[in-house]
Amino acid sequence: MRLRPLAVLSALVLAALAPAGTARADRVPGDQPLPGYTIANPPLPPVQVHGKPSRVLQGVHRHAAYDIEVPPQWNGRLVLWAHGYAGKGHVLTVEPPQYGLRQRLLDQGYAWAASSYYDNGYDVRAGVLSTRDVAELFAREVGRPKQRIIIGVSMGGHIIGRSLEQFPGYYDGALPMCGVLGDQELFDYLLDYNLVAQDLSGVREYPVTAQYLTATVPRIEAALGLTALRPGGPDTTNDRGKQFRSIVIDRTGGTRPGAVPSFALWKDFPFTLAEPSDPDATLAENPGQVGTNQFTRYEPNEPVDVNGTVQRVRVENLPARLSNRLSQVPRISGRPDVPVLSLHGLGDLFVPFSMEQIYARDVARNHRSGLLVQRAIRTSQHCEFSNAEAGAAWDDLVRWAGGGARPAGDVTTRPSAVARPDYGCRFSDPAAYAAGTGTRRLFPACP
Template sequence: MYAASLVTALVVGMSPVGMSPIPAPLPTVACPAELPANTTCHGGQDSTGAFYSIAIPSNWNGTLVLHAHGGPDLGAPTQDRSVGDLTRWSVMVREGYAWAGSSYRRGGYGTRMAVRDTENVRQLFTSAFGEPDVTILHGQSWGGNIAAKAAELHDYDGVLLTNGVLAGGSRGYDYRVDLRVVYQYYCANHPRPSEPQYPLWTGLRKDSTMTGSGLRARLQECTGIESPSQLRTPLQQRNLSDILAVTKLPERTLSSHLSFATFTFRDIVHNRLGGRNPFGNRGVQYAGSHDDAALNRGVERFQADPSAVRDLSYDSDLTGRVTEPVLTMHAVNDPTAFVEHESAYRASVAGDNLVQTFTTESEHSALSDSGYASAISALSTWVRTGQRPTPASVAESCSAFDRTYATGCFFDPRFTPGSYDSRVYPRPGGTHWPALTWSQAAAWSHIPGVGITG
């Protein structure tokens, strides 16, 4: 009813009753081929420099899905980023939801920056098309951290978090800190002894010209990871086996984790924290190698700067203060954002407004369309009727959607993840900033200079 009245008002050039006059229309662009026919798409760049994409199907059900993407990307924002996200989650539009997403105004880390840019595209949508009946915020990967933080700062009707990085920045990357130091202990080529030295918590020296391909070449040199196992030298195989055993990382994503611990760490430290160190590994006892005693004696150790931990925590750690329904979906075998992130989030959220579901999938960046359709439908019903779903009810609903999408149903309603510390080495001795409370976050927001810069 609401969508139909809105379309009528637009056709006759009037504002819907009770709304402000509609500003100049948003540019219309071609829709990705994956979207249903008769979908209207809009795209452009907002006043901050972020690119946005919006899609409204002809059978719009009155609900807007507001998307927060993962990463962070380190390059300059592009329109392709938001179009690619729209394409990847075109199932939302095929299910009758309007969709809007931002590229964010710049590359690099900054959870609260991304929250602001996600809100900006929401305001663009509302200004052009009116207030949706329902707004659901969807965050994927790092976007899960963004969406969970946004839900603490702004009002939405519901929140969907898929394969989310939900342990927050101050401890959500500890396993990559561990990788950075363990890798260097075994490989000693990042940096090489002949190159300028720097503390490993910086990821990479600020003026380095190393590229992703250059980093992969060093990983191959040390471990032979790109070669068949029978072509690796005994030392390469032992290095690879030790690194994987100690860090508990999957071989297939080792390169991407090392890239994050190199280039994204450099961005966090040099570009966002003014050269201060938010990471620490003092007191961590690494295990699983062929010689743990030697590893623990020889691995580089460092203590975090409390002010850097405070600022990273303020930017991205989660207080759990959410009042809207929140549904999460996480692959049990996610090789990038481990499923134990869900345990960290569950520990922060009080009350009954969090339902967590798990699938037996093994990918991070995209899950089954049938699963996404089931999750968004269950959350929408919860928002509109107050009927709280269960992991079992979400799983049971999937088969109906799979008749349309035929991508498989993989929900496991019996699964419970282990604790976060069961997967990631805990930091003894107070490396982390104390748990961020809502009152602390509110107080810090008034202190000049607190938080991530840029």
């Protein structure tokens, strides 16, 4: 039988978006990882909950390792923890809730469950499906919960945003922290960083080669005056370096407290995320396949007309970029059906604050802003929150999800509000600033 060209194209698109390992999974028992993977999930010691030990269950389910922990007096509610990017290795690991939340949840009577996911890399589909799988396993092994709340970090935020839309009505609340809620636009930004730096420095190399980091990037940084730039040190940037910094600040959330010292802190890292092209890489192994700057307008556009001179790159994997299906790097449409409370560091330039702004606009476009509360935290490292910040967000979310009033948050999409000197002070931990922990002192003291 001969296939028409359109049918051939459709078949290729469907094949490209089919779940990785589907055929292999049919031949592997569910209590084993997929071929090529091993599991490292050492015994998780129970913790004391009001003087009694918790109950811990561990194992492998649908090719993913899992941990489940139940307090002695379970309140009938379950928390799902969605971990962040675990690299490209082939060892699957499980992460308990962070920021003191493990103990906090158990003390409040909540059980929790977490999955390694069946795949590593940037595989959001694996996270969405494996998290749902461990929730269903919990229902069979422990009991069907009367409430499910999903929380997590970084790529886990992408998993959370898509999980709410993939399984509407399944979860009752969500707490994404430092999350990739702007989905594919994260990879646009990482592409921007490298292409704009190349353009302004006059040192071009895209696609990048194996010598990019060792030979090309040092020349780029030298040409822009970035080589010796350090947080709190002298401003070594030249005019083109200043324009580059301003463009990066604009693309990551706009003028805001801590943006300039945060740039100095992060200046090298986004270069490390530009990878040589590999035609055999999966989307999870190279999520940059969905990135593009073809229609991006950069500001400020002087002294160099970057919009006229920057290299424009088309989407390498257009089917994945356009598809609404659950792929390894799927889209989030901004349609939460339950309360969502998010935290994000203002100076994070790995998963930048702009992710929150993109999600807020998507949610507003779908007339669901009443279900979203966002909080800015005055930190610069990725996922740098204190136990107090995460704990307060959790407590506020569960009251809201349980029928309480919508909690307070920060406006993220009004530039004049974000640019205020005291922006982010309302929900940032004053004790952490007083102690000088992490990057807190890159920001001026709050009034």
